[in-house]
Amino acid sequence: MRMGRVLRSGSLVVGSLVSGFLLLHLVVLAVSDVHLNWRGSDFTVQNAGDVVISSNADGIALRRTGGQKPIILTAASRWVDAALYDRAIVRLEGGSPRPSVVLAWARVEQPGKIHSAPMRLDASGRYVLDLRTQPEWKSRVTQLGIVVLGDRADPFTLNALTLLFRDAGMARRFVHLWQGWAALEGWSLASVNFTISGRGQLPSPVMAAGIWIILSCAIYLLVAWRFRIRTSIVALTIILFAGWLLLDLRWQMDMLHQNISTWKTFRGKSTAAEKRDAEWGGSLFRAVDEAKAFMDAVPQRLIIFTDLRGAIPSYLVYHSIPHNAVVTAAPDPESFRTGDYILVVPPASSVYQPQESRLVWVYPSYGTGAVPVDLVGSRPQRFALFRVRKSD
Numbered sequence: 217m218r219m220g221r222v223l224r225s226g227s228l229v230v231g232s233l234v235s236g237f238l239l240l241h242l243v244v245l246a247v248s249d250v251h252l253n254w255r256g257s258d259f260t261v262q263n264a265g266d267v268v269i270s271s272n273a274d275g276i277a278l279r280r281t282g283g284q285k286p287i288i289l290t291a292a293s294r295w296v297d298a299a300l301y302d303r304a305i306v307r308l309e310g311g312s313p314r315p316s317v318v319l320a321w322a323r324v325e326q327p328g329k330i331h332s333a334p335m336r337l338d339a340s341g342r343y344v345l346d347l348r349t350q351p352e353w354k355s356r357v358t359q360l361g362i363v364v365l366g367d368r369a370d371p372f373t374l375n376a377l378t379l380l381f382r383d384a385g386m387a388r389r390f391v392h393l394w395q396g397w398a399a400l401e402g403w404s405l406a407s408v409n410f411t412i413s414g415r416g417q418l419p420s421p422v423m424a425a426g427i428w429i430i431l432s433c434a435i436y437l438l439v440a441w442r443f444r445i446r447t448s449i450v451a452l453t454i455i456l457f458a459g460w461l462l463l464d465l466r467w468q469m470d471m472l473h474q475n476i477s478t479w480k481t482f483r484g485k486s487t488a489a490e491k492r493d494a495e496w497g498g499s500l501f502r503a504v505d506e507a508k509a510f511m512d513a514v515p516q517r518l519i520i521f522t523d524l525r526g527a528i529p530s531y532l533v534y535h536s537i538p539h540n541a542v543v544t545a546a547p548d549p550e551s552f553r554t555g556d557y558i559l560v561v562p563p564a565s566s567v568y569q570p571q572e573s574r575l576v577w578v579y580p581s582y583g584t585g586a587v588p589v590d591l592v593g594s595r596p597q598r599f600a601l602f603r604v605r606k607s608d
Contacts, residue, residue: 221446228439229451233458236432240424241393245386252301252379254291259362259374260523262288262567278364279371286318287364290523291377295324296357298347302382306335306343306362307375315366317343322359323352328499328562328598332363347379397421398466421466429459500528500561503599504535507559510593510601515539517553521577522561532561549585558589558602568600575602 256275278287304319320332331352335343347353362377381389419427432455440447485491504520511518518541520532529543539557552558558575560566566577568591576586589602 224445225448225451228436228445229454232432232436232439233428233455235435236428236430239431239435240428241390243427244419244424245389245393251381252294252296254294254360254377256374256376258292259289259377262290262523262562275373275375277371277373289362289364289374291360291362294360296360296379298323298353298355298357300382301379302346302348303380304335304345304347305378305380307378308343308364308372309341309375310370310372313366314341315364315372318363318365319345320361320363321353321357323354324356324358330361397424421463425459425463429456432458499598500524500532501535503561503595504532504559506595507593507599507601508536508539511539511557516557517555518542518557518559519544519552520559520561521566521575524561549587552587552604554604554606556604557592558587558604560600560602562598568602573605 259276261276261278276289280287306317306319308315308317314337317335318332319335320330322328322330331350333345333350335345338344360377362374364372364374433452436451436455437447439445482491515538518536518539520529520536520541520543522529522532522543524532532543533541536559541559560568560575566575568575568589570591573588573590574586575589588605588607590605592601592603594600
């Protein structure tokens with residue numbers, strides 16, 4: 217008789233955990249948009265000195281001031297699990313003839329390397345790219361951008377960029393949703409104890425596990441009440457322990473993954489320089505070291521322009537020692553002093569205008585700024601170092 221109660225209680229616990237797990241996924245699928253969307257206002261223009269920019273209800277309106285330079289737009293930073301999305305769509309209005317559009321992206325393991333592919337114009341006027349045909353669309357994408365090509369000065373409006381989820385029915389969506397929570401973090405420059413998930417739009421694994429436990433406990437109590445089964449503190453404790461155990465297993469797997477990744481990255485590297493070059497963001501730090509060679513030996517005031525987010529700006533400041541460095545994207549022009557150094561590290565929404573000897577930056581949300589500068593040194597696609605000169 218006692219054995220029968222134990223088996224019945226155990227079956228109820230297992231059934232509650234499974235039912236809570238399924239219900240959690242159904243709720244998340246019902247309330248979340250599985251596609252990723254960026255509005256026009258989520259983009260910044262890198263070569264802003266060659267473009268007239270204005271914002272409107274439809275997005276961001278752009279017009280070349282002259283020449284044939286491409287317009288480079290960078291999307292607000294958001295990590296993307298490339299395996300979950302199979303098509304990119306850009307909605308762009310205006311321009312005659314219609315300009316050409318290229319999608320560009322960078323991956324987590326190569327933050328300084330840009331991959332790109334041309335998009336085709338479909339019958340409905342949208343620019344489309346089948347990401348399944350792109351071998352470099354893989355791993356985690358940390359930055360997305362759009363390059364607009366053309367030799368006309370006609371204005372156009374960027375409405376949105378959308379990444380379409382690989383939708384193959386409810387079962388496939390369910391599996392991908394679980395893969396989003398189960399995806400291993402790898403090294404992300406955050407604490408080793410801090411993990412989020414493989415997809416930024418999902419609740420974190422900690423929150424998801426908490427919701428799972430609450431749903432499972434609610435199902436357990438409801439079924440026990442409905443069928444007059446005696447509830448047990450032990451059974452509720454087992455449900456709580458199951459959520460904690462799953463989180464701990466995920467953390468242990470992530471730690472193992474990080475250790476394997478570290479071994480692959482640094483094996484065979486014996487010197488400090490080799491290890492630094494191999495680390496995440498090593499190309500950016502080398503650019504700072506090369507720029508420092510153009511500067512005075514005594515500590516100088518250094519302003520670093522970049523659109524990079526996360527921990528990278530702090531690392532750039534550290535590698536700028538002994539100089540007094542700050543990282544910014546759109547500073548107050550009045551804050552500059554004659555003799556200050558400015559280091560531009562791509563991606564950055566600024567452009568050097570050699571005819572006027574000034575550096576210009578434009579952000580739809582912050583406005584336009586400019587400062588008179590002299591070019592001190594540069595490496596194409598890596599950095600440009602300027603020094604603020606006295607206004608004429």
